[in-house]
Amino acid sequence: MTETNELVFNDEMPERYLYEMDEDKHEVALSTSDLAVYYGGDKLALSDADLKFERFKITSLIGASGSGKSTFLRSLNRMNDSVARVDGKIMYRGLNINSSDIDVYEMRKHIGMVFQRPNPFAKSIYDNITFALKQHGIRNKAELDEIVETSLRQAALWDEVKDDLNKSALALSGGQQQRLVIARAVAMKPDILLLDEPASALDPISSSKIEDTLLKLKDEYTIIIVTHNMQQAARISDYTAFFHMGKVIEYDLTRKIFTRPKVQRTIDYVNGNFG
Ligand SMILES: Nc1ncnc2c1ncn2[C@@H]1O[C@H](COP(=O)(O)OP(=O)(O)O)[C@@H](O)[C@H]1O
Numbered sequence: 001m002t003e004t005n006e007l008v009f010n011d012e013m014p015e016r017y018l019y020e021m022d023e024d025k026h027e028v029a030l031s032t033s034d035l036a037v038y039y040g041g042d043k044l045a046l047s048d049a050d051l052k053f054e055r056f057k058i059t060s061l062i063g064a065s066g067s068g069k070s071t072f073l074r075s076l077n078r079m080n081d082s083v084a085r086v087d088g089k090i091m092y093r094g095l096n097i098n099s100s101d102i103d104v105y106e107m108r109k110h111i112g113m114v115f116q117r118p119n120p121f122a123k124s125i126y127d128n129i130t131f132a133l134k135q136h137g138i139r140n141k142a143e144l145d146e147i148v149e150t151s152l153r154q155a156a157l158w159d160e161v162k163d164d165l166n167k168s169a170l171a172l173s174g175g176q177q178q179r180l181v182i183a184r185a186v187a188m189k190p191d192i193l194l195l196d197e198p199a200s201a202l203d204p205i206s207s208s209k210i211e212d213t214l215l216k217l218k219d220e221y222t223i224i225i226v227t228h229n230m231q232q233a234a235r236i237s238d239y240t241a242f243f244h245m246g247k248v249i250e251y252d253l254t255r256k257i258f259t260r261p262k263v264q265r266t267i268d269y270v271n272g273n274f275g
């Protein structure tokens with residue numbers, strides 16, 4: 001346990017500060033320890049990223065481009081398996097899901113991912129949501145209908161598409177497509193949703209709809225979101241981790257990161273003084 005606070009004397013600032021989540025008071029949905037990600041065999045792209053994510057909260061991952069946010073996020077549900085070596089532990093419900101004997105396909109039902117660019121299937125709105133469900137053996141029409149409606153409601157898209165469920169998903173606007181992709185992820189009833197800059201390709205109104213959607217979803221899901229938009233992180237997240245050059249430099253409650261960060265680099269970043 002590093003009690004960084006106690007090491008701060010005479011205005012001397014720590015080089016790193018990671019909030020220590022008290023597991024008696026906060027339910028931890030996912031945690032990482034000794035994580036290290038190498039691309040191309042030996043290029044260390046990420047280390048020093050031991051974090052605990054609280055259940056039913058939103059955690060933002062912020063930092064400059066290339067600081068390792070996506071590398072970290074994608075490691076959490078093993079999306080890096082084919083491109084990188086990932087060492088360390090990722091603990092989910094008492095299991096190290098980074099171990100080789102984990103059924104990755106099964107694990108991703110619990111830990112879903114939404115990417116930066118909306119990637120609906122070239123199918124109807126309805127089929128986008130039911131495709132994976134059917135593959136997992138759900139065939140009952142009434143049950144599928146119910147899940148389609150619930151997930152579209154959760155993703156704040158139902159009112160806009162309820163009369164057009166057979167329309168191609170590709171005919172939706174970018175913002176609607178992204179909410180459809182969120183609905184598709186939610187339909188699998190995951191515990192944890194990982195989102196990599198889900199609103200960055202969208203206009204401000206669509207982006208704010210995504211934010212509203214995430215705030216609603218946090219009643220039922222643990223959300224970890226990469227965003228390069230600091231206002232967005234400040235608006236929606238409970239916790240924020242600041243990445244710099246492949247390490248987490250500071251992790252704390254969002255309000256602390258944006259009002260009283262403890263590390264000089266974080267201060268520079270949130271004040272826009274970075275180059
Ligand atoms: N597939 C990859 N192969 C090799 N290097 C990669 C790959 N993906 C990311 N990197 C490198 O890892 C570092 C972190 O990248 P990334 O995680 O994408 O940062 P961010 O999401 O914060 O912009 C960068 O130096 C980037 O060039």
Ligand SMILES: [Mg+2]
Pocket residue numbers: 069070071226
């Ligand atoms: Mg990225």
